[in-house]
Amino acid sequence: MILIGESLNVMSKKIGKAFKERDPKPIQEEALMQKEKGMDYIDINLGPAKKDGHELMPWVVQTVQEVVPDIPLALDTSNIDAIEAGLKVYQATPQPPLINSIMARPERYEKMIPMAAEYNADFIALMWGPEGLPRDENERAALAVELMYAANEAGIENEHIWFDGVVTPVNVQQDQVMSLLNFQMMLGDMAPGARSTCGLSNVSNGAPSHLRPILNQTYMVMLKRYGMYSVISDPLDEQLTDIAKGNRPDIEEVIYAVMDGEEPEVSTKELTDYVKTAKVILGHTLYSDSWLEV
Numbered sequence: 001m002i003l004i005g006e007s008l009n010v011m012s013k014k015i016g017k018a019f020k021e022r023d024p025k026p027i028q029e030e031a032l033m034q035k036e037k038g039m040d041y042i043d044i045n046l047g048p049a050k051k052d053g054h055e056l057m058p059w060v061v062q063t064v065q066e067v068v069p070d071i072p073l074a075l076d077t078s079n080i081d082a083i084e085a086g087l088k089v090y091q092a093t094p095q096p097p098l099i100n101s102i103m104a105r106p107e108r109y110e111k112m113i114p115m116a117a118e119y120n121a122d123f124i125a126l127m128w129g130p131e132g133l134p135r136d137e138n139e140r141a142a143l144a145v146e147l148m149y150a151a152n153e154a155g156i157e158n159e160h161i162w163f164d165g166v167v168t169p170v171n172v173q174q175d176q177v178m179s180l181l182n183f184q185m186m187l188g189d190m191a192p193g194a195r196s197t198c199g200l201s202n203v204s205n206g207a208p209s210h211l212r213p214i215l216n217q218t219y220m221v222m223l224k225r226y227g228m229y230s231v232i233s234d235p236l237d238e239q240l241t242d243i244a245k246g247n248r249p250d251i252e253e254v255i256y257a258v259m260d261g262e263e264p265e266v267s268t269k270e271l272t273d274y275v276k277t278a279k280v281i282l283g284h285t286l287y288s289d290s291w292l293e294v
């Protein structure tokens with residue numbers, strides 16, 4: 001599982017302030033920390049950055065590349081000019097940079113797909129259409145095919161497309177969480193050779209903070225089983241990184257058992273908690289903020 005660090009993010013107080021003041025130190029410390037924690041990519045998340053994104057993005061790209069020139073970067077903003085300005089100054093990395101993201105809306109992808117082709121960038125194909133979030137896996141699939149055709153037409157092969165079916169919070173839209181698993185299952189046949197990713201932490205948005213890691217970890221294992229190639233994740237969640245890198249087959253095994261409808265025999269509190277969490281995500285147990293206590 002490829003990991004894309006989520007925390008170089010305008011929403012973080014420290015990083016937001018450093019972006020605003022053009023203070024390189026907190027940004028470079030964050031980038032070095034993410035590398036040290038084993039992140040394969042770093043997501044530079046500016047948010048909408050409507051006003052000065054076209055100046056901010058190239059500055060952040062250069063600031064990060066000064067200290068971690070070997071880590072590929074994901075450029076995350078809805079400001080198209082900011083992405084292009086970032087790609088202009090981008091120094092080549094072992095893997096191409098990643099445009100985060102291109103929505104399945106013609107007025108956006110007609111501009112952005114040629115940009116990806118021009119700069120030899122990979123891109124995240126976001127399953128967010130003219131009407132917003134797709135209602136189910138079939139709507140996700142229709143948007144995926146639309147973006148894939150447009151990219152292939154522009155000479156971009158599937159291996160450069162990272163499909164993101166959009167993760168939604170489990171405590172409000174349990175059926176959407178299942179829809180993404182189903183979409184993930186279809187993707188291999190629909191888009192041979194393509195990659196996939198998602199904003200994993202979205203699944204635990206709104207949950208109490210001490211319960212977010214186990215929700216994120218459990219959902220990641222489920223998505224991985226259906227072929228998820230990468231996740232945008234919290235670099236400080238070391239257990240998540242450990243599981244992602246294949247070091248916890250015991251955890252994967254009990255979650256798979258629940259997915260297969262079995263009642264796995266578990267001997268530790270740790271594994272029992274993963275069993276309970278898997279049941280909540282699959283909808284076998286109703287979501288409540290106290291699911292580990294029942």
Ligand code: THG
Nearest residue numbers: 006011012013100101124164167198199201202232
């Ligand atoms: N798909 C794609 N890109 C994305 C997302 C996606 N980029 C943004 C987001 N979703 C993924 N990144 C984050 C970053 C932070 C958090 C969640 C997802 C997060 N942060 C903590 C919080 O809000 O409580 C802490 C913030 C802080 O540091 O203060 O949850 O879906 N392609």
